[in-house]
Amino acid sequence: MTTTGTTTDDDERPVALSEPVDDPFTTLPDLTPLRDAARAGDWPATQAFFTALASTENPVENPVENSAEKVSFASAQLAGLDGVETYLERAAAEHPADPLPRTLLAERYIRIGWAIRSRYRAEHVSRDQFEQFHDWLRRAERLLIDVCAEQPDNPAAWTARLLTARGLQLGQTEARRRYDRLSAHHPHHFRAQSQLLQQMCPKWSGSWEAAHAFAQECVAAAPAGAHAGVVVAEAHIEHWADLDGVEQRTYMRSVSVRDELRAAARESVLHPDYAPGWSWITADSAFALAFSIGGHFADAAAHFVSLEDRVTEYQWQYLPGWKAAFVKYRKSALATL
Known part of the structure; x- marks a missing residue:
């Protein structure tokens, strides 16, 4: 695979970054x-x-x-x-x-x-x-x-x-x-929350009000360090994907969306009590994508550092040529470190 960049581990040794891998039987x-x-x-x-x-x-x-x-x-x-x-x-x-x-x-x-x-x-x-x-x-x-x-x-x-x-x-x-x-x-x-979120989106006869409210409900009810915060990121990704033109270009860039994403990340994958289970790649993939399409690369950096070459296609498939987009966004995010 082609090397596309480097990051460092706890010992400050360079870690080569390659093309993204999305096969769960390889990444887990x-x-x-x-x-x-x-x-x-x-x-x-x-x-x-x-x-x-x-x-x-x-x-x-x-x-x-x-x-x-x-x-x-x-x-x-x-x-x-x-x-x-x-x-x-x-x-x-x-x-x-x-x-x-x-x-x-x-x-x-x-x-x-x-x-x-x-x-x-x-x-x-x-x-x-x-x-x-x-x-x-x-x-x-x-x-x-x-x-x-x-x-x-x-x-x-x-x-x-x-x-x-x-x-x-x-x-x-x-x-x-x-x-x-x-x-x-x-x-x-988490998997059930993610599936019910899909049901609540307008494409399945729901509404954005219901989808975002459910995501916030999940976070409010869950202990700190749970994956529930990821549902917030997924709701915003779904909302963004449903928009066109200027609305789509500006949605993720808004301060309110950025702040909701930051708060959700702090309560989940960035929380001190977070203990990564098998859904951790899905979780960091969602936040890396959500922050990146909003141009918030400094916020995305921690998630790309965690992921290295690993990713789930589930969220990223909304981007044409998503693997190339992952590499591009990762490079931009890591450049902020």
Whole structure:
């Protein structure tokens, strides 16, 4: 990979910066056993991976590094691997009393459906795409209804049902009901907060008032050092992406947005109590992007220093040629140090 710049570690030794890497199985080595199990179609190894996560003694009071967050995060990453539905379907058939293979299979079905639908707005999605999309989501929903009845505290299943609620257009009230069922057992669950935020955006029949209010609600309710502050950054990124022309160019540059981002970063990834879990790359990626598109490069610098070459495409995909944009913005941010 091409070297594009340097930063320093705690010993002030130069650290080479290369092209951004967005593969979670590369940037988060702890996930390697899950990837290997999936590639081998090895259900016992997959089950052992999730069993180990669920049994980890991490108190709920730790808002970042708890087992529910890890299980939900890992479920989403597994769902992104092509072809895993084959061995997950087999596992679900062979272990009908076990909710885990059904939960993971539902996550995969959802990912397949969304890939068919694409990221485009509804007016650019064909009727055939919508029919296939809804068919995959209904398959997932049927699995998840049973799982949530059997395990009302299942974080991955309830979070997945936020995606099916959105895709099947079940409405704001139903989506919020599902989120509340999850948060009753797992408050401040970042992946669920991020998914409900999408539901509250105007593109899914919400409003910017509701989206920003929810983001602030998450921060106000969460302990300092939780990922909830990232939802504020994601809300502003979504708002910015929905604008055109002069409004888009000026939105992130406003002092009010900059100050909200600063406050959210201080309460989350920059807080002394922040203990990076598996979502830390997503978190710093969001703040790095939000500050950069606003031209607040000094604020973005700390997040780029943390990320080095790592990034999540999830937020950055709004920029054409996003990897080149990441390198460009990183260079500008690090030049402020």
